[in-house]
Amino acid sequence: MVLKKTLSILATTTLAVGILAGCSGGQKNDTANNGGNGGGGGGSNVIKIATQTPLSGGSATLGESIKLGAQLALEEQQANFEKLGFKLELVPYDDQGDPKKGVANAQLIGADKQVFGVVGHLNSGVAIPSSEIYEKYSIPMVSPANTATDVTDRGLKTVNRICARDDFQGPAGAKFAVEKLGAKKIFIIQDKTAYGTGLAEAFKKGAEELGAQILGFEGITVGEKDFNGVLNQVLAKKPDLIYFGGLYTEGGLLIKQARDKGITVPIMGGDGLDSSTLVQIAGDAVKNTYMTSAAGLTTVTDAGKQFAEKYKQKFGKEIESYSAYGYDAMGVLLKGLENAIKANGNKLPTRQQVAEEVRKVQDYQGVVTKVSFDEKGDNKYAKIYIYKFDEAKYPAKLEDEVSKQ
Amino acid sequence: MINEVLHTLPQVLIDGLTLGAVYAIVALGYTMVYGILELINFAHGEIFMTGAFVGTAILLTFAGFGWLASMPALVALVLVLVVTSVVTGLLGMGIERVAYRPLRNAPKLITLITAIGVSFLLQDIVRFIAELKNGNYILTGPSLFSGQIGIKASSISSIFNDASVKSSFFIVLIVAVIMMVTLDFFVNKTKWGMAMRAVAQDRETAALMSVNVNKVIALTFFIGSALGGATGVLFAIQYGTIDPYIGFILGLKAFTAAVLGGIGNIRGAMFGGILLGVMEMFAAANLPVVSHGVLGAEYKDVFAFAILIIVLIFKPEGLFGKVSVEKV
Numbered sequence: 001m002v003l004k005k006t007l008s009i010l011a012t013t014t015l016a017v018g019i020l021a022g023c024s025g026g027q028k029n030d031t032a033n034n035g036g037n038g039g040g041g042g043g044s045n046v047i048k049i050a051t052q053t054p055l056s057g058g059s060a061t062l063g064e065s066i067k068l069g070a071q072l073a074l075e076e077q078q079a080n081f082e083k084l085g086f087k088l089e090l091v092p093y094d095d096q097g098d099p100k101k102g103v104a105n106a107q108l109i110g111a112d113k114q115v116f117g118v119v120g121h122l123n124s125g126v127a128i129p130s131s132e133i134y135e136k137y138s139i140p141m142v143s144p145a146n147t148a149t150d151v152t153d154r155g156l157k158t159v160n161r162i163c164a165r166d167d168f169q170g171p172a173g174a175k176f177a178v179e180k181l182g183a184k185k186i187f188i189i190q191d192k193t194a195y196g197t198g199l200a201e202a203f204k205k206g207a208e209e210l211g212a213q214i215l216g217f218e219g220i221t222v223g224e225k226d227f228n229g230v231l232n233q234v235l236a237k238k239p240d241l242i243y244f245g246g247l248y249t250e251g252g253l254l255i256k257q258a259r260d261k262g263i264t265v266p267i268m269g270g271d272g273l274d275s276s277t278l279v280q281i282a283g284d285a286v287k288n289t290y291m292t293s294a295a296g297l298t299t300v301t302d303a304g305k306q307f308a309e310k311y312k313q314k315f316g317k318e319i320e321s322y323s324a325y326g327y328d329a330m331g332v333l334l335k336g337l338e339n340a341i342k343a344n345g346n347k348l349p350t351r352q353q354v355a356e357e358v359r360k361v362q363d364y365q366g367v368v369t370k371v372s373f374d375e376k377g378d379n380k381y382a383k384i385y386i387y388k389f390d391e392a393k394y395p396a397k398l399e400d401e402v403s404k405q
Numbered sequence: 406m407i408n409e410v411l412h413t414l415p416q417v418l419i420d421g422l423t424l425g426a427v428y429a430i431v432a433l434g435y436t437m438v439y440g441i442l443e444l445i446n447f448a449h450g451e452i453f454m455t456g457a458f459v460g461t462a463i464l465l466t467f468a469g470f471g472w473l474a475s476m477p478a479l480v481a482l483v484l485v486l487v488v489t490s491v492v493t494g495l496l497g498m499g500i501e502r503v504a505y506r507p508l509r510n511a512p513k514l515i516t517l518i519t520a521i522g523v524s525f526l527l528q529d530i531v532r533f534i535a536e537l538k539n540g541n542y543i544l545t546g547p548s549l550f551s552g553q554i555g556i557k558a559s560s561i562s563s564i565f566n567d568a569s570v571k572s573s574f575f576i577v578l579i580v581a582v583i584m585m586v587t588l589d590f591f592v593n594k595t596k597w598g599m600a601m602r603a604v605a606q607d608r609e610t611a612a613l614m615s616v617n618v619n620k621v622i623a624l625t626f627f628i629g630s631a632l633g634g635a636t637g638v639l640f641a642i643q644y645g646t647i648d649p650y651i652g653f654i655l656g657l658k659a660f661t662a663a664v665l666g667g668i669g670n671i672r673g674a675m676f677g678g679i680l681l682g683v684m685e686m687f688a689a690a691n692l693p694v695v696s697h698g699v700l701g702a703e704y705k706d707v708f709a710f711a712i713l714i715i716v717l718i719f720k721p722e723g724l725f726g727k728v729s730v731e732k733v
Contacts (some may be wrong), residue, residue: 192703216693219703223654225644228420229689230702232413236566236690249543253646260553261416262569280545281646 045348047081048089049074049333050109051326052102052120052130055094062322063122066144067092068315069326070119077334084341086348088334091115095126102126103133110137116354117142117333119326124148131159140355142333144325147271147294148195152376158355162329162371163294164382166195169270170202171209172384172402173243173292177268178210180400181290183241185213187234189227189254191246192219199270200245207243215239220250227254231261241265247272252281259285266290274321274387276394289389290399295321296368296385297398307367321395328366336361408564409694415556415568417690418683423574423643425682426581430636431659432666432674433588434629440669441605441625444513447520448500449633450656451527454649456493456634457641458531460485461546462538464641468547478549482576482642489638490631497630498623506619524652532649543648546641550576577639584632585675591628592671601625605669658685658709665713667726676725685709 051070053063074090081088093109095102102121109115110133117140121127124146134141135156143151143161147169152159164172177183186207190200197219204214215237218230227250234242242258242265244251251273258267259282271293279286298304298319307327308319336358340349343357364371370381383403387396431453438446463485467473473481504519535542552572559567592598603611604621612618640655641647662681666673688705716724 218693218701221654221703221706223650225640225646225651225655226420226424226686228424229417229686229705232416232420232686232690233693233702235416236409236413249646249648253644256645260571262553277541277543280541281543283545283548283645 045085046087046089046114047116047337047348048091048112048114049330049337050091050093050112050115050118050120051330052093052095052105052109052118052126053122053326054097055092057096059097059122062145062320063094063097065317065320065323066119066122066326066329068311068317069144069319069323069328070330072311072314073327073330073334081334081338084338084346086341089114093120095121095123095130097123097126099126099129102130106130106133110134110139115139116337116349116351117358119144119329119333121146122322124151127151127159128154131156134158138351138355140333140336140351140358142329142358144329145294145322149198152378155376157359160332160358160373160377160379162332162366162369162379162382163325164384165378166198166270167202168382169292169294169384170199170204171206173268173270173290173386174203174206174210174212175402176290176292176386176400177241177243177266178207178212181241181266183207183212183239183266185215185237185239186241186243187215187237187239188217188243188245189230189234190217190219190244191222191250193222193246195272196245196247198245199272200243203243203245203270220246220254222246222250224250225253227257228261231258231263234258234263235261239265242267244269244273248275248278249281252278252286255282255289256285264288268292271295279389279392279394282392284392286389286392289396291387291389291396292384293321293387294382294384295325296383296401297395298324298368300398301367303367324366324368328369328371331366332361332364332371333358335364406694410691411564412566413690415565417686419556419568419570419574421683421686422679423577423682424686425679426578427636427640427643427655427678428659428662428682429675429678430581430584430632430639431655432662432678433585433671434633435660435663436666436668436671436674437588437592437625437629439663440671441601441622442505442509444505444516445520445660446505446626446629447517447656447660448504448523448527449629450652450659451524451531452493452497452500452630452652453633453637453640453655453659454647454652455496455527455531456489456637457647457651458535458544458637458649459492459634460489460638461544461641461647463488464546464549473547482549482580482638486580486635486638490635493634493637494627494631497626497633500630501623501626506622524656528649528652535649543646545646548645549573549642571643573643577643580635580639584635585671588628588632589671597621597624661710661713664723665716667723670723670725673723673725677723681709684712 051067053066054060055063071090078088093105122145127146131141135158140158146161147166149165149167188200190196220227251269255267266288268290273291274293299308307324311319337354340354340357359373362372372380374380383401386400388399389396434449500523504523508516532542550573554570556568559565600616600621603616604618662677663674666677685705688708689702692700
């Protein structure tokens with residue numbers, strides 16, 4: 001009994017002392033770095049760049065593709081940085097698509113003095129809390145895939161993204177629906193999630209401004225399989241177009257059940273529909289479905305084709321929609337890093353300097369997108385791509401692209 | 406306003422009946438087990454889900470061998486229904502043996518928790534197998550009955566719009582009715598049925614009258630789970646796409662239906678299921694019209710559950726239930 005108690009007290013004390021030591025140690029290094037005298041201590045010429053994406057779980061395919069894209073860009077730049085006297089290293093972290101895990105990883109990244117940047121995340125829900133930690137440590141983050149408005153709207157100095165925002169996607173879809181498809185009467189269905197409702201509302205606002213009439217704005221529940229009730233309303237109102245804000249599981253069923261009911265008008269949705277599973281669920285019914293996405297087809301340009309080939313050669317895998325975005329995000333980050341090193345007289349810059357230089361990057365030409373950050377960290381050249389399913393095959397056909405400028 | 410509601414009424418009734426039939430047969434499983442053991446088998450929704458997966462797997466295998474094209478759809482359906490209900494029936498018996506029987510004399514709360522545990526276990530096992538075999542846990546089966554039948558409701562009265570029905574609707578409805586009637590007959594007219602009712606009334610006394618209580622309970626689980634599995638197949642045929650989580654919401658609604666009809670009462674469960682399905686569909690299609698857009702279709706569940714609460718306040722034993730007298 002006594003022994004047990006002593007042991008536990010001993011263990012607790014050790015832990016407490018350890019934590020204290022860890023914290024104070026961190027503080028010291030931090031000041032050293034901020035002082036700008038080259039990050040004191042040994043191995044100062046190693047620069048690590050972290051990636052944080054889901055590498056396990058349901059969206060691991062997408063997460064891994066971002067990591068591999070980033071890895072490719074980093075390895076290509078290694079020789080270049082070698083000349084400047086620095087050794088580049090990639091440290092991949094697995095955020096599991098889970099905010100808690102993302103934040104815990106971000107703490108680790110922040111504590112590692114050699115990390116000078118982060119490429120990530122896949123999910124906005126993970127990026128938002130994790131980026132608070134990056135801001136604390138002034139580590140620049142470049143996101144390849146987060147579309148939620150809140151990611152950059154919080155005005156953090158370190159947070160940047162190269163893809164388009166949700167409040168641009170909705171209106172871009174509306175513009176296409178009203179102007180190109182000639183939809184005058186539109187019925188909107190959303191799945192009551194933050195993503196679905198936000199997108200549907202942005203679409204609604206955009207469509208109303210362009211003079212379209214909104215016949216209904218109805219919700220469905222995620223996890224349900226029978227949407228006939230809402231579709232009966234659609235049937236009664238006879239719209240020219242149905243807009244769906246939500247994900248592919250419900251979207252696929254909705255499309256299928258709508259076509260079963262004899263509703264033949266075009267159906268449009270956001271990047272939540274952008275999955276091969278949508279085609280699997282809806283089958284032939286998917287024809288005449290449009291979707292907007294922040295991810296462009298990589299293989300439509302020569303640079304994109306070359307990238308796809310390089311990627312295949314290196315990893316033995318086909319590219320996914322966000323592979324090239326991972327590559328470009330890393331590219332932008334390294335560009336900023338390089339500028340910071342040069343501005344610092346070829347010495348190791350501070351994280352703050354790197355973050356400032358990343359934000360200042362102008363007209364960086366990537367594989368899929370050109371990048372110039374505005375004052376919030378959003379990419380001025382971000383585009384929304386519009387796809388159409390002409391047959392039950394994924395990926396869909398690129399119809400149009402809408403750019404901000 | 407009334408006109409608008411009437412326009413869509415034929416279609417709403419048809420869609421509501423299909424959904425209701427699915428709710429009703431799932432509700433039967435809840436009600437049977439509760440009637441005999443006074444145990445709410447929360448794993449029942451997952452047995453239903455497993456049935457949907459087993460049925461779809463069989464159909465996909467048939468399609469893979471090219472048998473599906475060469476055999477009449479009805480034969481395929483009966484075959485799949487029989488095999489699936491045997492599989493899920495045995496699964497139900499196994500669950501009872503492993504998770505419920507050892508705890509039969511434990512407090513009710515403990516069996517309730519095991520039931521929830523079993524349901525999570527089933528979800529993840531099915532998900533694991535589906536992902537292993539298919540790479541994706543959302544499964545889409547081959548469509549057996551995809552024909553469309555138009556119903557000229559407008560010829561009855563010009564108030565109504567025409568409705569259209571998938572031919573699988575009739576299959577679902579007919580199979581559901583056959584299952585319900587057979588079950589009702591079995592419980593009320595056969596010797597085993599009598600034994601089940603006896604066990605439901607008083608387990609100890611029934612045991613003294615040389616009823617093998619363990620066997621009767623196992624049989625109840627077999628029948629209840631077989632029905633659940635068969636419903637899963639019907640669901641997969643009607644809606645096409647299934648995932649390991651369909652059992653949760655549907656199980657909850659079916660449970661509600663069973664309570665609405667009077668839990669423990671088989672006819673009550675059927676009635677409650679169909680009533681809930683029709684009500685839900687009606688609410689989803691008409692709430693915005695009736696409330697002038699204040700309430701959207703997303704409030705359909707609120708509507709259905711509000712009615713449930715009202716029923717339970719004024720008739721706590723459910724629509725068909727008898728006031729239970731505490732056994733002394």
